[in-house]
Amino acid sequence: MQNASLYLDNARPTDEAARRRAVLAVIIGNGFEWFDFISYSFFAIIIAKLFFPVGDRNISLLLSVSTVGVGFLMRPVGGLILGALADKAGRKVALTITILLMTMGTALISFAPTYKQAGLLAPAIIVLARLLQGFSAGGEMGGATAYLMDRVPGAQRGYYTSWIQASIGFAIILSAALGTWILNYLSAAQIESWGWRIPFLVGLMLGPVGMYIRSNLVESDRLERGAVESAPLLDIVRNGALPILLGFGLVIFWTVCSYVLLFYIPTYAVKALKLESSAGFIAVLVGASIVLVVTPVIGHLSDRFGRKPFLVGATIAAIALAYPLFAFINRQPSLGSLMLFQLVFGLVIACYEGPVLAAISELFPARIQSTGICIAYNLAVITFGGFSATIITWAIAATHNNLAPAVYVIVTASLSLVAAIAWRPAQASTVR
DSSP states (O other), X not given: OOOGGGSGGGOOOOOHHHHHHHHHHHHHHHHHHHHHHHHHHHTHHHHHHHHSOOSOHHHHHHHHHHHHHHHHHTHHHHHHHHHHHHHHTOHHHHHHHHHHHHHHHHHHHHTOOOXXXXXXXXHHHHHHHHHHHHHHHHHHHHHHHHHHHHHSOGGGHHHHHHHHHHHHHXXXXXXXXXHHHHHHHSOHHHHHHTGGGHHHHHHHHHHHHHHHHHHTOOOOHHHHTTOOOSOHHHHHHHTOSHHHHHHHXXXXXXXXXXXXXXXXXXXXXXXXXXXXXXXXXXXXXXXXXXXXXXXXXXXXXXXXHOSHHHHHHHHHHHHHHHHHHHHHHHHSOSHHXXXXXXXXHHHHXXXXXXXXXXXXXXXXXXXXXXXXXXXXXXXXXXXXXTTHHHHHHHHHHHHOOTTHHHHHHHHHHHHHHHHHHHOOOSSOOSOO
């Protein structure tokens, strides 16, 4: 157990070149992991047809999007194991393992036989791949964030950690651009035969690059000083439930930003709005571009003006805008209306995601930071994110109301608003 000098405000900054390498290593690995998750979400309809062929198309899609949720069942397990590993053995070890496991899962999806070719073995392979990727992703966010928090100046944590979120925007852009190209330049038969595998093969090629970069990271100075916690989970318990509860609350709307307002939109555009598949991909490009460009700006502003104004403001905006915007795209379903929808929500998402990782990190001492982030993050993701597409698909089918996602956004944003108002960093600092 280390003393208060190891709290977040006292992490020793490193030189600019080392910080750039740290940011590059984190965003490349994190972007690769999310690229694969996003690609699966975007091609959920085709994967449903090839791997889960049942008579009812709604049930087929439900089974397909549920495999995303199944992967999330492994997130808490991966978060506990890999988060504790990052706090005990070092961030570098944990980060290298996460990208290795993600690459293995991507390889399984890339070469999986379809149901027509292998029967029940086909969906079993897909489920196994999602479980591997879920375990990996469970430790990614905590390890990546804690690594950056160890290596950047305290006054710039919002800016540097916001690049983790920006990398997700880049992954969405790459995946959506690739998806748009596939849908526009390949025939339906080509897409079903092999075209849907292209994003996963691209991701598979990126995996070794990420593993090489992460295996050459410079480990945190805390390890050299022996500043590690031998039992992170016990320390989390001793620190009380409030930091975990607040972190959980902050992640709720964050995960809905990604899994509902971005990843689910291509499926929603086709199934609910009856638009061409390419319309959903193009619209997502708009939202993701806003996230990529604006998130680091908001992260920087949160270092100057505090985390809370942006967290509170973004959740209030989401509560106010969700219903009218979903109603708008249903009244006027078109590429233009969907792009406007993504433009507005892209700004809301960037305002929330810019400071949120730094805010959650500042709830925990450095010695248990990775474990704390992993627990709070994965509990919220599995509760409100991983099965969000499944819940919304079921709700729309059961109620015959395309505005069900708006209600989901309003409820989750309200919960995060409460957490944002109650948020306080672990120690007094320059952030507010």
